[in-house]
Amino acid sequence: MSSKDQLAVKNLHVGFQNKKSFTKIIDGINFSVKKGETLCIVGESGCGKSLTSLSIMGLLPKTGKVSEGEILFDGQDLTGLNEKQMSKIRGNEISMIFQEPMTSLNPVHKIGWQISESIVLHQKLSKKQAEEKAIDMLKLVGIPSPDKRIHQYPHELSGGMRQRVMIAMALSCNPKLLIADEPTTALDVTIQAQILELMNKLKTELHMSIIMITHDLGVVSEIADKVLVMYAGKVVEYSDVKTLFANPQHPYTQGLIESIPKLNEEQDELPIIKGSVPSPDEMPKGCRFSTRCPYATNACFNEVPPMISGEAGHQVHCWKYTECWEIVEKEGLIDAGMRETAAASQLIGS
Amino acid sequence: MAQLQEATIKEVKVQSPRATMYMGMLKRFLQNKLAVVAGFFIVLLIGSALFAPAVAPYDPGAQDYTKIMNSPSAEHWMGTDEIGRDIFSRVIFGARVSLQAGLISVAIALGVGIPVGLIAGYYRGFLDEIIMRITDALLSFPSLVLALALAAVLGAGLENAMIAIGIVLTPNFIRLVRAEVLAHREREYVEAAKASGLRDWRVILVHIFPNTLAPMMVQATLAIASAIISEASLSYLGLGTQPPTPSWGAMLSAGQGYLADAPWIAIAPGIFIFLTVISINLFGDGVRDMLDPKLK
Numbered sequence: 001m002s003s004k005d006q007l008a009v010k011n012l013h014v015g016f017q018n019k020k021s022f023t024k025i026i027d028g029i030n031f032s033v034k035k036g037e038t039l040c041i042v043g044e045s046g047c048g049k050s051l052t053s054l055s056i057m058g059l060l061p062k063t064g065k066v067s068e069g070e071i072l073f074d075g076q077d078l079t080g081l082n083e084k085q086m087s088k089i090r091g092n093e094i095s096m097i098f099q100e101p102m103t104s105l106n107p108v109h110k111i112g113w114q115i116s117e118s119i120v121l122h123q124k125l126s127k128k129q130a131e132e133k134a135i136d137m138l139k140l141v142g143i144p145s146p147d148k149r150i151h152q153y154p155h156e157l158s159g160g161m162r163q164r165v166m167i168a169m170a171l172s173c174n175p176k177l178l179i180a181d182e183p184t185t186a187l188d189v190t191i192q193a194q195i196l197e198l199m200n201k202l203k204t205e206l207h208m209s210i211i212m213i214t215h216d217l218g219v220v221s222e223i224a225d226k227v228l229v230m231y232a233g234k235v236v237e238y239s240d241v242k243t244l245f246a247n248p249q250h251p252y253t254q255g256l257i258e259s260i261p262k263l264n265e266e267q268d269e270l271p272i273i274k275g276s277v278p279s280p281d282e283m284p285k286g287c288r289f290s291t292r293c294p295y296a297t298n299a300c301f302n303e304v305p306p307m308i309s310g311e312a313g314h315q316v317h318c319w320k321y322t323e324c325w326e327i328v329e330k331e332g333l334i335d336a337g338m339r340e341t342a343a344a345s346q347l348i349g350s
Numbered sequence: 351m352a353q354l355q356e357a358t359i360k361e362v363k364v365q366s367p368r369a370t371m372y373m374g375m376l377k378r379f380l381q382n383k384l385a386v387v388a389g390f391f392i393v394l395l396i397g398s399a400l401f402a403p404a405v406a407p408y409d410p411g412a413q414d415y416t417k418i419m420n421s422p423s424a425e426h427w428m429g430t431d432e433i434g435r436d437i438f439s440r441v442i443f444g445a446r447v448s449l450q451a452g453l454i455s456v457a458i459a460l461g462v463g464i465p466v467g468l469i470a471g472y473y474r475g476f477l478d479e480i481i482m483r484i485t486d487a488l489l490s491f492p493s494l495v496l497a498l499a500l501a502a503v504l505g506a507g508l509e510n511a512m513i514a515i516g517i518v519l520t521p522n523f524i525r526l527v528r529a530e531v532l533a534h535r536e537r538e539y540v541e542a543a544k545a546s547g548l549r550d551w552r553v554i555l556v557h558i559f560p561n562t563l564a565p566m567m568v569q570a571t572l573a574i575a576s577a578i579i580s581e582a583s584l585s586y587l588g589l590g591t592q593p594p595t596p597s598w599g600a601m602l603s604a605g606q607g608y609l610a611d612a613p614w615i616a617i618a619p620g621i622f623i624f625l626t627v628i629s630i631n632l633f634g635d636g637v638r639d640m641l642d643p644k645l646k
Contacts, residue, residue, distance in 0.1 A: 057545055083549075091546030098545075104538040108560040117556075118546040169546065 005072070006177055006209040007056070008032040012069035014048070014055050015280075022067065023280050025051055026233045033177070033226075038203060038210040040220045040241075042256070043230035046277060049213045052230075053179045055079075056211075057096055058086040073177070092122040095170035099182040101162035105154035112150025115169045122173045137168040141198060160191035167198065174206060181213045196222045217260055221245060229253050232277050232288040239314040249316040251293045287319065295320055299328045306342050321345060375640050385636025388629035395626060399445040406439035410596045419612040429614040431604065437618050440596040444619060447597040448626065451512050451581035451590075452574040458516025459573060463523025464559075464566075470524065471531025472554050482528070485521035493518050497580050501589040508581075508597075511590040515580045519573050526569050530562035564638055571634025575627040582623055598623050 009031050015024035026048040033039045041049045054060050056071055058078060071078040073094065078086070098104045106114060115137060116130035125133065131150065138146030141164040154162060163183060170178055180199070184192040200223055203210055212223060220227055224241040229252065237250040248254045255273040275292035284290050290300040297319070305319045319328055322342035380386060398405040407427075414434035422429045428437040470478040488496065500514035534540060535558060543557045582599025584590035591597035598619040605616030 059541065059544055087547045087549055089547070090544070091548075096542070096545040098538045098542055100538050104542045106539040106543070106557050106561070108563075109557075118548070121547060166542070169542075 005032045008072040013067045033209045037225045040212045040224035047230045048233040091118045092173045094177045095175040096179045097166045097170045141168045179211045379640040382636045388632035391629045406442040408436035408439040410440045410443040428618040444596040444598045452578040455512045455515035455577040456573045459519035467524040467527025471528035488521040511584045
C-alpha cells in the first residue's frame with residue numbers, strides 16, 4: 001500500500017453464514033483509492049457491490065461475515081475493530097449516502113436536527129454551533145434559504161433536495177472517504193446531473209476520496225477517476241476511466257459498454273449479454289463469466305484466469321489476453337508451465 | 351389589497367417556525383369537532399375528579415334513610431340509591447377511581463411493553479422468540495378472565511386491580527411496538543443513522559422509537575378506555591374497589607338489583623362509563639391526526 005492510499009482493500013472475502021454452510025459472495029477482491037480520487041464500482045445487481053461498501057462500513061447484516069482479507073483505512077485494518085471503535089469512524093471519517101433519498105431521512109425529525117446529530121456526536125460541538133454548521137452544510141450543497149429549511153421535515157422536500165440533504169449530512173464531519181451507494185439511481189436525469197456535478201465540486205473542495213457504487217456507465221464517465229468492474233463477486237477489470245471506455249478488455253466490460261444506446265448511430269436492437277448471473281452455490285470452477293462469455297473455452301470453465309496487468313495499472317482477469325491464449329483456444333488444456341507463462345503475460349495495447 | 355398582503359407577511363415573519371408549527375397542529379386539532387367536544391368532556395371529568403369534594407353537593411358516603419331510592423330531582427340530580435346516598439356525588443367521586451385505574455394500568459403496560467417490544471424487535475433472535483411466546487401465552491386467555499385470575503391471586507383492592515389490568519394490557523403493547531420496530535429497522539434511514547456512527551441504543555431511542563409513537567398513542571387511548579371498563583368489571587365482580595369507596599363498576603353492580611324499581615341507580619354510572627370511554631377514543635384519534643406531520 002502506498003502512503004497516498006486512503007483506502008486499500010486486499011484479498012477481501014465476504015459471505016453469509018447460516019447454520020450449516022458459508023456462502024461466499026465476494027471472492028478475493030483487491031482495490032485501492034487514493035486521496036482525492038473517485039473510484040466507481042460497476043456491476044449488475046447481486047455482484048457484491050453493495051456488500052463491499054457495507055463491509056467497509058462494518059455494517060454487514062448479522063449473518064454476513066468478512067472471512068478473509070483486510071480493509072486498510074489510513075493504514076488501519078477496519079476488519080479487526082470492535083463496534084465501539086468502528087462507530088467512531090462511521091459518519092466521521094467514512095460517510096455513506098444511500099440509494100433512496102425518499103427513505104434515507106427519518107420522517108419524524110427535522111432535517112436540521114438530523115444533520116446536526118452526527119456533528120454533535122463526532123465533533124463535540126454544542127447544539128447551537130452544530131445548527132450553524134448544519135446551515136453552512138446546506139448552503140454548501142446548494143439548498144436555498146437553509147436557515148428556514150432546517151426547520152422542515154423530510155416530506156416537505158423534493159427527492160433531489162433530500163439527496164442534497166443526505167450529502168450535507170454525510171459531509172458534515174469532513175469525512176476522508178465518502179461511499180455513495182447508487183446515489184442518483186432514484187432521481188431523474190437533470191437532478192442526477194446536478195448531484196454528480198455537486199459531488200465532483202465537493203470532492204475537490206474538501207479533498208476527499210469517493211467510492212461510488214453504480215450500474216450506470218453514464219455516471220461512471222461523469223465522475224470516476226478509476227473503475228472497478230465486478231462480476232459475481234470477483235473483479236474482472238480494474239483501470240482508469242479513460243482507458244476503460246477507450247479500450248475495454250474483458251468481454252464482460254465490452255458487453256456492458258456495447259449495451260449502452262449510442263446517439264450517433266442508428267440501432268434497431270441493443271446488443272445484450274446472454275444468460276444470467278450464476279447463483280453463488282453453482283459458480284463455475286474457472287472464470288465466473290465463462291457461462292456467458294462468447295470466447296469461453298475449456299480452460300475458462302476449469303481454471304481461474306490470472307490477473308494480467310497493462311500500462312497505468314490496467315488489470316484484467318481473463319485468459320484471452322495471456323500469451324498462451326492461442327494454444328488454450330485450440331487445445332483447451334493447461335499445464336503448470338502454461339499457467340506460469342499466462343500469469344506473467346502483459347496486457348498489450350492498453 | 352397590497353397593504354393587506356404586506357400586513358399578513360409581517361405577521362407571519364414575527365412568529366418563530368416552532369410557534370407556527372404548534373399553531374398549525376392546534377388548528378388541525380380544532381378542525382376535528384368531535385375530538386374537541388370529547389377533549390372538553392375529559393377535561394371536565396378530570397377537573398371534577400380532582401376537585402370532587404368541592405363539586406359534589408353531598409358526601410358520597412352520607413346515608414339519608416328518609417330519601418331511599420328517590421328518583422332524580424332538583425335536590426338530587428341523579429336520584430339516590432338504596433341507602434339514600436346521592437348518586438351524582440358518588441359518580442363524581444367514582445370518576446377518581448376510574449380515571450386513576452385507566453391511566454395507571456396503561457402506564458404500567460406502556461412502561462413494560464415499550465422497552466420489551468423495542469428490544470425484541472431490534473435485536474430479534476432467541477430473546478425475541480422467548481418474549482413472543484410469553485406474549486402469545488398471555489394473549490391466549492380472554493382478557494377479563496386473565497385479569498380476574500390475577501386480581502384474585504393478588505387480592506381484592508384497587509391497586510391490585512390496576513396491576514392485574516396492566517399485566518393483561520402489556521402483551522398488546524409489546525406486539526405493537528415490536529411490529530413497528532420490525533417495519534422500521536429495515537428502512538434506509540436506520541441504516542443511515544448507523545452509518546453516521548450512532549450506537550444501537552441511540553438508533554433505537556431517537557430514530558426508531560418516535561416512529562412508533564403514532565400507532566402507540568391510538569392503542570394507548572383505546573387501552574385506557576378498556577382499562578376503565580376492566581376496572582368497572584372487576585369492581586362489579588367485587589375484586590376491584592372495595593366499598594364504601596364509590597366506583598362506577600361497583601355502583602353498576604349494586605344498581606342491578608333495583609333495575610325494575612330504580613333504574614337510575616345503574617343508569618347514571620353506566621352513562622358515565624360510556625361517555626368517558628367514547629370521549630377518550632375520539633380524543634385519541636384527534637391527537638393522532640394532529641401529530642402526523644404528513645397531514646399538514
